[in-house]
Amino acid sequence: MYMAVSNKFCLVTGASSGIGKNIAYEMANRGWKVIAIARRSDKLEELAKHLGEDKLIPLVCDVSNFDQVKEASAELMNRELYPSLFFLNAGDGDEEDDTGLDREFHKRIFEVNYFGAISWVSQWIPVLKEKGGGTFVGTSxxxxxxAMPGATAYGSSKSALNYSFRSLDAMYHKNNIRFALVxxxxxxxxxxKTDTPLPGTWKPEKAARYIVKKVLKGSTRIKFPPRWVLLTGIGKRLPDRVFRMK
Ligand SMILES: NC(=O)c1ccc[n+]([C@@H]2O[C@H](COP(=O)([O-])OP(=O)(O)OC[C@H]3O[C@@H](n4cnc5c(N)ncnc54)[C@H](OP(=O)(O)O)[C@@H]3O)[C@@H](O)[C@H]2O)c1
Incomplete structure (x- = not known):
């Protein structure tokens, strides 16, 4: 089996809560050194204290701000911290208004969900090329x-990420650089944001364990929970009119 990573150094964006925080735990517990990225420094510090600073390096960065991504990347490179595996997991899932057309809202969502991943890729591709390869894992x-009503910006930002990562994978495969999608x-x-979780919902610990296991095995398309993978498969085949609002 192809091993997608070459050293035991990884970076996780959106590591202050939810799936990203649990990926950080999972990787640290597997002996990886984790660079944990998010905006909330208190949450990152808590995580570092809990896991030990030899295992987790907290770094505050707003991924929607390209200058901050450049600065954080430069800081890591100056400290000779070179991850070979990037979990680009930070996301914004705020609800949109009834029109689905608020330009500023669309831009905000894209800045986090799309550019917040692409910016890291752009900073680290030259390094990975030089070091002989690595893996970017985008959370879609x-x-x-x-296409569901009420998800115009969110769904589009994730679809853009899908396309971009697949395209980049085709371009950089020759450099031993992989692009995986979760x-x-x-x-x-x-x-x-539901009071009662939908049936078949997974806990973030379970999601992180599954993602990490699959990524370390070299999987590049990781879908879960099974019930929702099945429903999505059916939903994809239904005509658009099924989703029209009355
Ligand atoms: N939960 C679900 O049902 C679900 C379903 C499909 C996909 N996803 C995706 O899974 C990923 C993780 O989400 P989650 O469910 O774990 O939600 P979450 O608990 O709300 O975590 C979101 C993470 O993203 C970080 N983040 C948001 N904006 C950021 C920014 N501008 N700069 C840096 N970090 C930022 C947050 O940290 P700070 O606020 O500290 O910056 C937080 O750590 C997202 O990409 C989401 O779209 C989740």
Missing amino acids: SLQSFV YPGPVDTAML
Whole structure:
């Protein structure tokens, strides 16, 4: 089996809560050194204290701000911290207004969900090329496969990420650089704004364990929970009129 990574150094964005926090735990427990990225420094510090600073390096960065991504990347390179595996997991799932057309809202969502991943890729591709390869794991969503009302910005940002990562994979495969995509369905985190979790929803610990296991085995398309993968498969085949609002 092809091993997608070459050293035991990884970076996780959106590591302050939910799936990203649990990926950080999972990787640290498997002996990896983790660079944990998010905006909330208190949450990152808590995580570092809990896991030990020899295992987790907290770094505050707003991934929607390209200058901050450049600065954080430069800082890591200056400290000779070179991850070979990037979990680009930070996401914004805020609800949109009734029109689905608020330009500023669309831009905000894209800045996090799309550019927040692409910016890291752009900073680290030259390094990975020089070092002989590595892996970027983008967190998309099962929602990117079925166009639902009320998800205009979110669904589009994740669909853009899907396309971009597949295209980049085709371009950089020759450099031994892989682009994997994770497609979660409902996971019980702050982002899932329902009082009662939908049936078949996974806990973030379970989602992170699954993602890490699959990524370390070299999988490049990771979908879960099974019930929602099945429903998405059916939803994809239904005509658009089924989803029309009355
Ligand atoms: N939960 C689900 O049902 C579900 C389903 C499909 C896909 N996903 C995707 O899974 C990923 C993780 O989400 P989650 O469910 O774990 O939600 P979450 O608990 O709300 O976590 C979101 C993470 O993203 C970080 N983040 C948001 N904006 C950021 C920014 N501008 N800069 C840096 N970090 C930022 C947050 O940290 P700070 O606030 O500290 O910056 C937080 O750590 C997201 O990409 C989401 O779209 C989730």
